[in-house]
Amino acid sequence: MENAMKNRTIIQNSIITDMSEGVMAIRFDGKIVLVNDAGLGILCRQREELEGRSFASCFFAEEENEPFTDCVLDVVYRKGRRQERYVPYFANGAFKQLRIVSSYLKEEDKAVGVILVISDITELTQMRDAVKAMEKIRELNERLALRNRVLQETFGRYFSDDVAKEILDAQDGWKLGGQKRTLTIMMSDLRGFTMLCEKMQPQDLIAMVNHYFSEMYEEISRYKGTLIEFLGDGMFVIFGAPVATDSHASDAVAAAIGMQKRMKAVNEWNIERGYEPLSMGIGINTDSVILGNIGSERRAKYGVMGAAVNLAGRIESYTTGGEILISSSTRTLIREDLKVDYVRRVSPKGVQGDIMIYGVSGIGAPYSIFQVKEADELNVLPEPVQIGYYSLDGKHVSGDLKQGRLLAVSEETAVMQTSENISVFENIKIDVGDGLYAKVIRQQKDRSLLSFTGKPGCFDKWMKRILHIKDEGG
Numbered sequence: 001m002e003n004a005m006k007n008r009t010i011i012q013n014s015i016i017t018d019m020s021e022g023v024m025a026i027r028f029d030g031k032i033v034l035v036n037d038a039g040l041g042i043l044c045r046q047r048e049e050l051e052g053r054s055f056a057s058c059f060f061a062e063e064e065n066e067p068f069t070d071c072v073l074d075v076v077y078r079k080g081r082r083q084e085r086y087v088p089y090f091a092n093g094a095f096k097q098l099r100i101v102s103s104y105l106k107e108e109d110k111a112v113g114v115i116l117v118i119s120d121i122t123e124l125t126q127m128r129d130a131v132k133a134m135e136k137i138r139e140l141n142e143r144l145a146l147r148n149r150v151l152q153e154t155f156g157r158y159f160s161d162d163v164a165k166e167i168l169d170a171q172d173g174w175k176l177g178g179q180k181r182t183l184t185i186m187m188s189d190l191r192g193f194t195m196l197c198e199k200m201q202p203q204d205l206i207a208m209v210n211h212y213f214s215e216m217y218e219e220i221s222r223y224k225g226t227l228i229e230f231l232g233d234g235m236f237v238i239f240g241a242p243v244a245t246d247s248h249a250s251d252a253v254a255a256a257i258g259m260q261k262r263m264k265a266v267n268e269w270n271i272e273r274g275y276e277p278l279s280m281g282i283g284i285n286t287d288s289v290i291l292g293n294i295g296s297e298r299r300a301k302y303g304v305m306g307a308a309v310n311l312a313g314r315i316e317s318y319t320t321g322g323e324i325l326i327s328s329s330t331r332t333l334i335r336e337d338l339k340v341d342y343v344r345r346v347s348p349k350g351v352q353g354d355i356m357i358y359g360v361s362g363i364g365a366p367y368s369i370f371q372v373k374e375a376d377e378l379n380v381l382p383e384p385v386q387i388g389y390y391s392l393d394g395k396h397v398s399g400d401l402k403q404g405r406l407l408a409v410s411e412e413t414a415v416m417q418t419s420e421n422i423s424v425f426e427n428i429k430i431d432v433g434d435g436l437y438a439k440v441i442r443q444q445k446d447r448s449l450l451s452f453t454g455k456p457g458c459f460d461k462w463m464k465r466i467l468h469i470k471d472e473g474g
Helices: 002-018 037-041 057-060 063-077 121-157 161-169 193-201 203-223 248-270 309-315 328-333 459-466
Strands: 022-027 032-035 084-091 094-107 112-118 176-192 225-231 234-239 280-297 300-305 322-328 340-344 355-363 380-391 395-408 411-418 427-430 435-445 447-454
Touching: 002 309, 022 094, 032 037, 032 427, 037 084, 037 112, 037 395, 057 063, 063 084, 063 094, 063 112, 094 121, 176 225, 176 248, 176 309, 193 447, 193 459, 203 234, 203 248, 225 248, 234 248, 234 435, 248 280, 248 328, 248 355, 280 309, 280 328, 309 322, 322 328, 328 355, 411 427
Parallel strands: 280 322
Antiparallel strands: 022 032, 022 112, 084 094, 094 112, 176 234, 176 280, 225 234, 280 300, 322 355, 340 355, 380 395, 380 427, 395 411, 411 447, 427 435, 435 447
């Protein structure tokens, strides 16, 4: 019996010695009776420092190890249950993380102390913390990505993708202020839109305009344009910002030609739904402007300011439906082959002296995009038609009713003879129905070539009447 107990003790001691976890045996009187090699390594102590000595004398003086000391004393004095604790332990200038599991030290089936199994879980804790940190970082990144996506999609309904991205990416993206840059500015406008507003139901008008804007924006984006804002039925676009390019003038012209070409598909869509066909004029100018966030701290917008913007608007006002007019400064920057249909000398308001503007319809490689205009054949009237007309200042009637005679007409143009002084690009309102709006695009002696910019509902009947065409409806 005695030999069996002796053999069992030898086996137990051998197992304890070979364990990778630390083992410390402490009697209830506080004396340390055993520490295995792994325990000495974990606690960074020598055997003679611990075995045979009281636990208090070995550890109480170490204030930094107070959590470890409290844990062990609590295990020793609470004799009623097994415990598992996680505590920090300081040794060799660094903290470790220890896991301590307690059980009873027994002699002849009587508890005389506790056995502590001590595991160094520092690496596991670091790995766990690293995993948690990575999970936290991933969660934050996902939130940031979601936030940016929401903001991008929200801004994208008001700004171009490039503008939204610049605001989100810039550390001070919302800061008011700007910089001086040379850009190309595009202004577009629909002809006769005011009359459409009066004739169409609101929901139909909005559907038509939204489709038109969507189609135009596709071309603007294709050529790196940035839509600054919608101006009623018009658009204000810049090229060369926020992403700077050396080709902004050429990009703007290519985009304008692409937009005019798309008008055919826009009008096919309109006609399928019973809407009126649309026509658009585009003006383009290049010069230095102030670019940046403009407004107040509570409400601001990304935009441009300067005389160049105003001039782009003036140039656009000279256009008729389907036309693209560019300034000399834009023409100078274009290195590609440019199809120029005509050159005109004009005197815009707010500009000293005359300037030259160019009607363009194509640009060569690498763009290779050209606008093919359908022929508009004039029909000579059987006899001149007497008409009355008003000159327009902006969209308002200016002056008294004047008299003229129509000599030839088509769906889009007319030749008018008048003894009154009339100049190229003058806008007039002809006294037909609610008003037939036109712009003078050429003038020679007493004859002017008009381009219709807005037609009344009775236009088709009026055309048949003056051309002596019998109305099939009666």
